[in-house]
Amino acid sequence: MFKEINMFNNKPKSETMEKEHDNHENNHEELFNQEWQKSQENKIVKALNAGEKIEEKLFELPGFQKAFDHELTCLECSDGRVCSGPKMALAGQGILLGLEDLAILEKAIKEKGLTISGHENCGAAGIAHPGEHSDYHGYEYTKELAHNTGNAYKEVHHDEFKCAVHNERALVMDGTGRFDVANLEGFPPQFISSASDFGLSAEYQKIETRALIGIALGSHSFGERFDKENPFYLIISAKDAEQLEATTKIAEEVAAEFDGRVAVDGFIAPEAN
Numbered sequence: 001m002f003k004e005i006n007m008f009n010n011k012p013k014s015e016t017m018e019k020e021h022d023n024h025e026n027n028h029e030e031l032f033n034q035e036w037q038k039s040q041e042n043k044i045v046k047a048l049n050a051g052e053k054i055e056e057k058l059f060e061l062p063g064f065q066k067a068f069d070h071e072l073t074c075l076e077c078s079d080g081r082v083c084s085g086p087k088m089a090l091a092g093q094g095i096l097l098g099l100e101d102l103a104i105l106e107k108a109i110k111e112k113g114l115t116i117s118g119h120e121n122c123g124a125a126g127i128a129h130p131g132e133h134s135d136y137h138g139y140e141y142t143k144e145l146a147h148n149t150g151n152a153y154k155e156v157h158h159d160e161f162k163c164a165v166h167n168e169r170a171l172v173m174d175g176t177g178r179f180d181v182a183n184l185e186g187f188p189p190q191f192i193s194s195a196s197d198f199g200l201s202a203e204y205q206k207i208e209t210r211a212l213i214g215i216a217l218g219s220h221s222f223g224e225r226f227d228k229e230n231p232f233y234l235i236i237s238a239k240d241a242e243q244l245e246a247t248t249k250i251a252e253e254v255a256a257e258f259d260g261r262v263a264v265d266g267f268i269a270p271e272a273n
C-alpha cells in the first residue's frame with residue numbers, strides 16, 4: 001500500500017516539474033521576443049541595419065559626450081546583464097586570459113583601483129570551466145585576482161541583473177577606458193570589452209570576441225534572430241585613428257568567420273572635458 005501511494009504520488013510530481021520547466025522555457029522565449037522587438041526599435045540598431053555609420057547617430061544621443069566624462073570604477077564581466085556601476089569589462093573579468101596578459105591586466109587594474117565583481121551564471125566561466133561548478137570557478141578566479149591586486153571584491157547575483165535574459169545586440173570594444181556605455185541611455189544592450197585599453201594582446205582580443213559572439217549567437221541569447229539583415233555588431237570606441245585601425249582589423253578578422261551575421265563599425269571618442 002505504501003509503495004502504491006508512493007508510485008501514485010511520484011508520477012504527478014514529475015509531470016508537474018516537467019510542466020514547470022516548459023513554462024519556464026516558454027516565459028523566457030516570450031521575454032526574448034519582447035526584448036528583441038524592443039531592441040529592433042532602438043534608433044542605433046535601426047540606423048546600423050540601414051547601413052548608416054554609428055558615429056553620426058551616437059553624437060545625436062544627448063548623453064553621448066558626457067558618457068566619456070565619468071571615471072569607471074569597477075571591472076566586471078562583459079555580460080550586458082551585469083552592471084553595478086560605471087564599468088570596465090572583460091569576459092569573466094579576464095578568466096580566459098593567458099599568463100602574460102593576466103600580468104598586464106593585474107598591473108592595469110591595480111593602478112586604476114577598480115572594484116572587481118564576480119557574477120552568477122557567467123558564460124565565460126562556463127567556457128573556462130565547463131560543467132555545473134563553473135560559477136564556483138569564476139568566483140574563485142575573481143577572488144584571486146582581487147587578492148593579487150589588493151582591489152576590492154564583490155558579487156553580482158541574478159536578482160540584480162539589468163535583464164533576466166541575454167539581450168545584447170552588440171559588443172563595444174572600448175579602447176578609451178572612459179566610455180560609460182552601460183549607463184548611456186539610448187544605446188542598445190551591449191557586451192563590453194576594455195581589452196584594448198588594458199593593453200591586452202590581439203590574440204586575446206580575438207579569443208574573447210569569438211567567445212562573446214558565441215554567447216550572443218547561441219541558444220541562451222538572441223541566437224538565430226541574428227542574420228545578415230540583423231547582424232550582431234562589434235562597435236569600436238577608439239581613442240585615436242591608430243587604435244581604431246588596429247582594433248577594426250581584429251574585429252573584422254573575427255566577424256568574417258560568422259557568415260555575415262556579425263558586422264563591424266567604430267568611431268573615435270570625443271575628447272575628455
Ligand SMILES: [Zn+2]
Nearest residue numbers: 077079122123
Ligand atoms: Zn560573465
